[in-house]
Amino acid sequence: MLLNIISQVSRWAIPFLLLTIPVAGFLRGIKVYETFVEGAEEGFETAVRIIPFLVGMLVAIGVFRASGAMDMFVRLINPVMSLIGAPGEVLPLAVMRPLSGGGALGIATELIGVHGPESFIGRLASTMQGSTDTTFYVLTVYFGSVGIRKYRYALTLGLLADVSGLLASIFICNLMFGS
Amino acid sequence: MVNVVWLALLVSGIVVAGLNGEIEVVTKAAMDSAQAGVNIAIEIIGLMALWLGLMRIAQEAGMINLLAKIVRPITRFLFPTVPQDHPAMGAIIMNISANILGLGNAATPFGLKAMQELQKLNENPDEASEAMCTFLALNTSCITLIPATIIGIRVAAGSSNPTEIVGPTIFATTTGTIVAITADKILQKRYRKRSRR
Known part of the structure; x- marks a missing residue:
């Protein structure tokens, strides 16, 4: 039942917006097509402007991951994770999550596939993946698009949000699904 | 950093x-x-082109203003430095709404638009403003009602109950958001003190 509602919402969300916004605009007497094109023009410019920032960040993350440095980092903090009730298997996901959305999704998919979606690891990985964001990507792209180079305390803030999201995931999963 | x-x-x-x-x-x-x-x-x-185009229509039709009015008590608390009828507010609201619904792809264009608008209010264009930090904190911690992507992956993996993680996700993202907003308010004050010295 719930799944049905959620999947219907997911299916309809974008067509719904595509329908209601232009129709509402038209009813308000707006030249909908011309207005759309005006707004769309901005999209191209913004996408091109973020390229240097994306390249810079993705190269650093790619080198860190491919070299095996990330695996070493994971082994280093593994004892801490087991202390707070998280199996070591989910650690690479926790480390990857703020760095790369695609990378984290790959790890989560693999964990769910290998351990099964109803296993503790599968459930925890699902919750972790849904609960935090790719802070580095968001910061790089968002700040890059307007040419901001000093992040103030935004990175600390983003990582703090990620860590608390992760800890909350571990806590709630142990509470709900733990043995 | x-x-x-x-x-x-x-x-x-x-x-x-x-x-x-x-x-x-x-x-x-x-x-x-x-x-x-x-x-x-x-x-x-x-x-980007698609969503910014749609947003322009929604803006001219007054739909975004209406939405902004509804959530004004919250945005006034979170973004005291942004005039409540500024275009940045509309983009922020659209970005957060898309995040809450798990529409990650739709969220990014609104987020970039919000940044551009916030930059117009920024006194020091080289450095992130307070409002930008708050926005990023909200964005990266955002409460998620429908983690659509991961539900899809669970379905693909043959889960018998793919949505059982919706509750835990709402709990974890709410915790993250509360921590992020609290930390934002604290860091804001500390940073202000430091820069005055």
Whole structure:
């Protein structure tokens, strides 16, 4: 039942917006097509402007991951994770999550596939993946698009949000699904 | 801090690869990632254009203003430095709404638009403003009602109850958001004090 509602919402969300916004605009007497094109023009410019920032960040993350440095980092903090009730298997996901959305999704998919979606690891990985964001990507792209180079305390803030999201995931999963 | 993190990622990667005798991995990863950066930007052009086009219509039709009015008590608390009828507010609201519904792809264009609008209010265009930090904190911690992508993956993996993680996700994202907003208010004050000295 719930799944049905959620999947219907997911299916309809974008067509719904595509329908209601232009129709509402038209009813308000707006030249909908011309207005759309005006707004769309901005999209191209913004996408091109973020390229240097994306390249810079993705190269650093790619080198860190491919070299095996990330695996070493994971082994280093593994004892801490087991202390707070998280199996070591989910650690690479926790480390990857703020760095790369695609990378984290790959790890989560693999964990769910290998351990099964109803296993503790599968459930925890699902919750972790849904609960935090790719802070580095968001910061790089968002700040890059307007040419901001000093992040103030935004990175600390983003990582703090990620860590608390992760800890909350571990806590709630142990509470709900733990043995 | 971002400089340190960036450098640490690069240096540790190169040192580890060198010690493992696999330095060519670094070359390949660097070149592939650089290309990936361009590909991502190209891929989002279409989506950016689509959503910003739709948003322009919604804006002119007054729909975004209406939405902004409804959530004004919250936005006034979170963004005291942004005039409540500023276009930045509309973009922020659209971005957060898309995040809450799990529409990650739709969220990015609104987020970028919000940044551009916030930059117009920024007194020091080189440095992130307070409102920008708050916005990023909200954005990265955002409460998620429908984690659509992961539900899809669970369905694909043959889960008998793919949505059982919706409750835990709402709990975890709510916790993250509360921590992020609290930390934002604290860091804001500390930073103000420090810069006055």
